[in-house]
Amino acid sequence: MLSRAVSLRRAAVAAAFSTAAARPETGLYGFDVLRTAKGFRRFVDDAIERSDELVAYIAQLPPSAEIVRAMDEISNTVCSVIDSAELCRNTHPDREFMDEADKASMRIYEHLQYLNTNTTLYNAILKAESEGVLLTEEARRAATTLRVDFEKGGIHLPKDKLEHVNHLNIEIAQLGRKFSENVMNKPGFVDIYPASRIPRNMQRLFESIHRAKPRGNEEQNNPIDTTRQKGVRIVTDSGTLSTALKWVSDEEIRRQVYMVGNSEPRENVAVLDELINARDELAKTMGCKSYSDFAIRPNMAASVDVVMSFLNDLSDTVRQKADEELKSIQDFKRKICNEKSANLEPWDEDFFIGMMKSSVHSLDVSVIAAYFPLSQCLKGLNVLVESLFGAMFHQIPMGDGESWHPDVIKLSLHHPDEIVALVCNFSSSSKITARLNHWDVETLFHEFGHALHSLLSRTEYQHFSGTRVALDVAETPSNLFEFYAWDYRVLRKFALDETTGDPIPEKLVKALNASRNMFPAMELQRQIFYSIMDLTLFGEQASKPMDTISTVADLKRKHTSWKYVEGTNWHARFNHLVHYGAGYYSYLYARCFATTIWQEVCQDDPLSRSTGSALRDKFLRYGGAKDPSALLKDFVDASIIRNSGGGVIPDISSLCKEVGL
Numbered sequence: 093m094l095s096r097a098v099s100l101r102r103a104a105v106a107a108a109f110s111t112a113a114a115r116p117e118t119g120l121y122g123f124d125v126l127r128t129a130k131g132f133r134r135f136v137d138d139a140i141e142r143s144d145e146l147v148a149y150i151a152q153l154p155p156s157a158e159i160v161r162a163m164d165e166i167s168n169t170v171c172s173v174i175d176s177a178e179l180c181r182n183t184h185p186d187r188e189f190m191d192e193a194d195k196a197s198m199r200i201y202e203h204l205q206y207l208n209t210n211t212t213l214y215n216a217i218l219k220a221e222s223e224g225v226l227l228t229e230e231a232r233r234a235a236t237t238l239r240v241d242f243e244k245g246g247i248h249l250p251k252d253k254l255e256h257v258n259h260l261n262i263e264i265a266q267l268g269r270k271f272s273e274n275v276m277n278k279p280g281f282v283d284i285y286p287a288s289r290i291p292r293n294m295q296r297l298f299e300s301i302h303r304a305k306p307r308g309n310e311e312q313n314n315p316i317d318t319t320r321q322k323g324v325r326i327v328t329d330s331g332t333l334s335t336a337l338k339w340v341s342d343e344e345i346r347r348q349v350y351m352v353g354n355s356e357p358r359e360n361v362a363v364l365d366e367l368i369n370a371r372d373e374l375a376k377t378m379g380c381k382s383y384s385d386f387a388i389r390p391n392m393a394a395s396v397d398v399v400m401s402f403l404n405d406l407s408d409t410v411r412q413k414a415d416e417e418l419k420s421i422q423d424f425k426r427k428i429c430n431e432k433s434a435n436l437e438p439w440d441e442d443f444f445i446g447m448m449k450s451s452v453h454s455l456d457v458s459v460i461a462a463y464f465p466l467s468q469c470l471k472g473l474n475v476l477v478e479s480l481f482g483a484m485f486h487q488i489p490m491g492d493g494e495s496w497h498p499d500v501i502k503l504s505l506h507h508p509d510e511i512v513a514l515v516c517n518f519s520s521s522s523k524i525t526a527r528l529n530h531w532d533v534e535t536l537f538h539e540f541g542h543a544l545h546s547l548l549s550r551t552e553y554q555h556f557s558g559t560r561v562a563l564d565v566a567e568t569p570s571n572l573f574e575f576y577a578w579d580y581r582v583l584r585k586f587a588l589d590e591t592t593g594d595p596i597p598e599k600l601v602k603a604l605n606a607s608r609n610m611f612p613a614m615e616l617q618r619q620i621f622y623s624i625m626d627l628t629l630f631g632e633q634a635s636k637p638m639d640t641i642s643t644v645a646d647l648k649r650k651h652t653s654w655k656y657v658e659g660t661n662w663h664a665r666f667n668h669l670v671h672y673g674a675g676y677y678s679y680l681y682a683r684c685f686a687t688t689i690w691q692e693v694c695q696d697d698p699l700s701r702s703t704g705s706a707l708r709d710k711f712l713r714y715g716g717a718k719d720p721s722a723l724l725k726d727f728v729d730a731s732i733i734r735n736s737g738g739g740v741i742p743d744i745s746s747l748c749k750e751v752g753l
Contacts, residue, residue: 139173208242
């Protein structure tokens with residue numbers, strides 16, 4: 093009934109933006125009940141009580157549109173708790189809030205399983221759908237979506253199988269949580285001695301450690317020698333791992349960091365085995381060949397075979413260019429190291445790519461960041477909404493207790509004709525005066541695309557609001573707005589030198605774009621590999637348990653130009669296997685759609701009101717209320733998608749043009 097996976101993922105990814113009430117002296121996110129961490133208990137109790145009242149109300153209704161409206165209210169009531177709890181447990185700095193949110197999330201999820209198997213609700217929606225009482229297209233689509241969600245939860249199964257499905261769904265949720273917690277709490281680390289092996293200006297990025305200094309014979313004869321040696325601990329969480337691989341020149345350190353960072357948490361190999369097994373059993377109980385088949389069936393793609401065909405064709409298309417890019421990196425390493433036979437290793441990728449980009453385009457990170465103080469970047473968001481939509485953001489005060497961190501900024505979007513105080517919270521990792529690197533700017537614009545999708549949608553039912561769309565298109569607005577972060581016509585409006593006020597030079601923006609476009613095939617190849625890996629792990633199970641390590645190794649050799657490193661199990665920290673199980677391919681679908689929209693609709697005049705009107709009136713306003721295939725074709729034209737094997741795939745010509753294929 094309450095299929096809100098996309099909304100949950102948006103919250104779990106860090107929820108840079110979230111709707112909230114705007115009044116002082118309130119609780120977290122504007123909910124009075126969340127003045128304290130234990131308020132999450134009452135939050136869940138109230139949601140369960142209200143949803144039970146609505147179930148009783150629906151039971152006495154005749155077939156009518158009111159049934160759909162009341163179910164939509166149940167969805168909103170329950171998902172307000174789910175979204176808030178997921179946001180809190182993933183972003184709140186207070187351990188008590190995180191723990192209470194975690195408990196609340198599991199409690200409300202269990203209640204959700206009860207609602208999804210409630211025959212009173214299912215029979216009511218069946219009658220409303222079949223008796224011709226739903227007069228609008230959106231109401232009929234809402235009823236159909238609700239019915240499909242019920243059936244996806246197994247409500248049509250015999251009682252024993254339905255109970256088994258409920259048990260499996262809860263087990264899957266618990267395993268997913270365990271997987272994510274292991275990634276967060278057990279990242280692994282590498283200790284480097286002496287600290288001088290790391291450049292002094294980089295040591296501050298890592299943890300300082302000490303040990304008893306190794307002593308020679310003379311020192312061993314001195315019992316009072318207490319000399320200690322300074323070292324560096326590199327914790328291999330994803331962010332620190334990326335920093336070390338990109339900037340540390342010592343190849344042996346990079347190798348050690350790569351090995352640990354791609355091997356921890358080892359416990360997750362077994363957790364993933366259990367998750368694969370539980371999802372496979374769920375799918376087979378529901379009459380599907382595999383979990384991938386079960387997950388994709390309601391989407392535009394419709395079947396695993398359709399998606400796999402799309403991905404394999406794209407893999408073949410990109411292979412030659414990716415191989416050429418890899419060879420250019422290998423040649424560069426051999427030149428720099430003055431070794432004609434030096435092998436290029438996976439831990440070399442980020443380091444030598446960074447060197448190549450810097451040597452070709454002379455890009456200085458500190459110079460670039462000078463044009464992107466956070467305050468100016470927020471003005472950049474205003475440039476977008478004012479130019480495209482005639483709206484304006486205003487920063488407004490946070491109510492006492494509303495924020496989860498002192499750096500959270502609340503913005504209110506106003507439109508002179510209609511929009512009243514649509515509020516989003518932007519959470520920065522540092523103060524308002526901080527500078528962003530350009531990749532952070534791209535991330536900001538990406539998340540802002542999701543926010544605009546929610547803020548500008550105009551649907552009758554919240555069940556279809558904003559990002560609550562078919563998975564295949566959910567990431568399209570966010571991918572589209574990334575293009576704005578790379579366009580000089582946009583950047584010159586807000587990227588101003590802190591000292592002189594001069595706009596960012598066009599030459600610098602061209603260099604940024606040229607740098608980004610140096611290795612596009614390898615990056616595309618990586619996304620294809622991730623997508624195929626995801627579908628394969630949750631595909632048909634030839635044996636149980638699947639040897640996920642060898643499976644991932646074989647797929648990497650087949651679908652990337654890089655070799656697999658024995659002794660690693662990188663997929664054990666790939667959280668998307670939990671949040672996007674059998675759905676990671678949707679990133680590539682969305683990228684294809686977004687690239688076509690950019691080239692066909694936005695690129696000629698990205699900030700014009702006519703471009704904004706097209707984006708809003710033909711795309712963003714519909715949320716999930718319109719069939720996604722019809723939505724895309726009406727917005728661009730029929731060529732944006734292609735029918736294939738009973739499903740839908742994106743046209744890849746615009747993507748190929750962008751990548752240079």
